[in-house]
Amino acid sequence: MPLRMTLTAVTLDCADPRELAAFYQRVTGYEPHPKSHADFAGITREDGFTIGFQRVDDYRAPHWPDQTVPQRLHFDFDVDDLDEAEALLLKWGAAKPAHQPHEKRSRVFTDPAGHPFCVTAR
Template sequence: MAIATLGAVVLDCPDPLALAEFYASLIGGTAEVDEEGRWADLEGHGGTRLAFQKAAGHVPPQWPSAEGSQQFHLDLTVEDLDAAEEQVLALGAKLLERGPADRDWRVFADPVGHPFCLCAC
């Protein structure tokens, strides 16, 4: 028997609303921010809740680096890897690793440096 269920994945960032809006453009949903701007939730995207917490002095993880460990990343499934890459780059993502042409995934960083992968179906 499980002890708990996953309630949310929370990302530290300098601007919770801006990062929530980036992910809303990427996976759908609507960004909702608290009155103080310290916390934002991504609502209505149909998956595990994503939340964004203001972190003073946020230092983005490094990909790949033993010294600036990524700690975790999101794998996002797409149908057309090339089209999805073009769209996330237009939203402000940065390509970190494409690798050989036969790979079915690519690594990106969101606008504040959290790594995520686009993975072909």
């Protein structure tokens, strides 16, 4: 049985979350995320899908197509059961970093290429 995961958000690193959120709000017409603040801002589609922007100290913008500074983002997924999701994700090749800021309600993993993503209890 496949793991049922729903993509709920994409979060991008940046130097100024509010500025980037304002730009994408204009581009997409999405509404401001209600929990936006100085270090995180987001925009939300009517169905709840969110694009987030998180402040990163010393952020270095990617240079396309040059990979000197590669593109960075992470995916957020909702699941019915965190423990079941963890077991399956690890089996399929994900890794679980030691640092887990909110392990009881969400978990951070890395994909086989090292890109982080979050899994949150529905």
